[in-house]
Amino acid sequence: MKTITVNASKKYNVIISSDLGGLTAFLAPLIKGDKVAVITDDTVSKLYASEVISALKGYEVSVLTVKSGEDSKNATNFIYLANELARLGFSRTSTVIALGGGVIGDLAGLVSATFMRGITLIQIPTTLLSMVDSSVGGKTAIDLDAGKNLLGVFYQPNGVYVSLSFLKTLPQREIVCGLGEITKYAFIDGRITPQDISEKNYEKLIEKSLEIKRDIVERDEKESGDRMLLNFGHTVGHAIEKLYNYTLSHGECVIMGMYSALNVSKALGYLSENGYNSGVKLLNETGVMPCNDFSKDQILSVMKKDKKGDGDSVNFVVTTGFGSSKPVKIKYEKLIEII
Ligand SMILES: NC(=O)c1ccc[n+]([C@@H]2O[C@H](COP(=O)([O-])OP(=O)(O)OC[C@H]3O[C@@H](n4cnc5c(N)ncnc54)[C@H](O)[C@@H]3O)[C@@H](O)[C@H]2O)c1
Missing domain, CATH: 3.40.50.1970 (Rossmann fold)
Known part of the structure; x- marks a missing residue:
């Protein structure tokens, strides 16, 4: 215990x-x-x-x-x-x-x-x-x-x-959803590595995840700074979840959102080609693939109603590689060009 x-x-x-x-x-x-x-x-x-x-x-x-x-x-x-x-x-x-x-x-x-x-x-x-x-x-x-x-x-x-x-x-599909959020931690904090995820030692993964979450919540309980990092993959993920009318689970949509977050991170110059390929490989291992079912306009219109929006911009979390992410303000029009 x-x-x-x-x-x-x-x-x-x-x-x-x-x-x-x-x-x-x-x-x-x-x-x-x-x-x-x-x-x-x-x-x-x-x-x-x-x-x-x-x-x-x-x-x-x-x-x-x-x-x-x-x-x-x-x-x-x-x-x-x-x-x-x-x-x-x-x-x-x-x-x-x-x-x-x-x-x-x-x-x-x-x-x-x-x-x-x-x-x-x-x-x-x-x-x-x-x-x-x-x-x-x-x-x-x-x-x-x-x-x-x-x-x-x-x-x-x-x-x-x-x-x-x-x-x-717990059905395997729900395990994958949990692995999605654990993968999110791997992009924002180096204490969880791709190797840890592939070992699937759940006790260790839960403990490390909770330590990362605890530290972020203690630094920024009300999400005015660091806690935004926990939204990695969620800006597009929430929009996809709504567009599927919640027929896909939250975790699956977050994984799809993380593919978009990798695209944006690379296109804006935060993530190298190698970093991008390693990130995509880790997401592929969940078995959930990127979402191609909706038009850019559909995603944009839902995303604009999200809490993370701020006028014509959104606070979007980009990664510079495993263990390192940061929120950047991006205009919706720019974001939608990239994803
Ligand atoms: N508050 C937060 O910080 C935070 C963070 C991430 C996600 N969320 C929210 O969490 C929700 C998703 O949570 P979830 O993925 O746990 O979904 P969920 O609560 O819908 O559970 C998924 C499914 O698993 C079933 N289930 C639960 N425990 C089970 C068990 N032990 N054995 C068999 N079946 C079981 C449930 O009945 C349900 O059908 C979303 O609404 C999301 O917005 C909140």
Whole structure:
């Protein structure tokens, strides 16, 4: 069992364990009142809700379930869950446990951030992507018709419990999505190398990813500087995700977005031909190929609605090679010429 402490506006521990054996002891000091809501999706609920409930003996536990998938990160579910907490008599001392992937983490995170102006939030991530990225750092959000993650707040959890045991039921396609975010870390911080990724030692990859994310969040919690680096591949990735109407997963679209980010980095002179080829090779290893299904105009019109936009420009993260990236301001028209 390993512990990573995040020292942001809230100080909290992230446990990395092989199983749920330490969950009861981890939760005991974090849960203040009697009432606990486990917010989850219908896939994860069937697989793991009872195991988590059995770690919560002595509390009044309610399981609140939404359908699995990105479509659930919406305003209707947000209001439904908040109403359920009110109906169940939740107070400021009650606790929300987000049990699931990034969709549940973001949705349940926003509910706990806003219910009575903020109640205790524990993240128990069950996908590789949520273990290495979304469960830590405090970004919560739902999607609006206009785009992804447009309604949200920064709200750090009170604790995060990562159990590698969840990976045994995770479909290969979801593993690839997690590898996509891990590959992103390899482009922004040298602590994860292409060699590490090819070894696929998940415990090591999760630990290194979380250390990188912890360091960035501690330096720039609200994304006014360094945290933008975590958006490598996401500017185009989010646009593609929206254009596919969320039928492809976030991780797959981010991998496609990283191909574009490599193109832009090379075209603007930040990345050598060799660096570009090595980057493409690493992305190819995920099995996800570049996206050619949409016109430049389609991508441009969605990208302009993204949070990273700033008038006629966008903060775009380019890489100069593995372990080194930086945000640069690029005019949309220039960007669209290149990708
Ligand atoms: N807050 C952040 O910092 C942050 C960072 C990255 C991504 N995100 C968000 O995360 C979301 C993507 O997260 P995701 O990839 O985890 O998707 P997800 O939550 O939709 O989970 C993917 C699928 O795997 C299933 N699943 C989850 N755990 C399982 C398990 N252990 N075994 C079997 N099936 C399981 C889910 O039911 C779902 O069908 C996106 O909405 C994205 O915007 C947020």
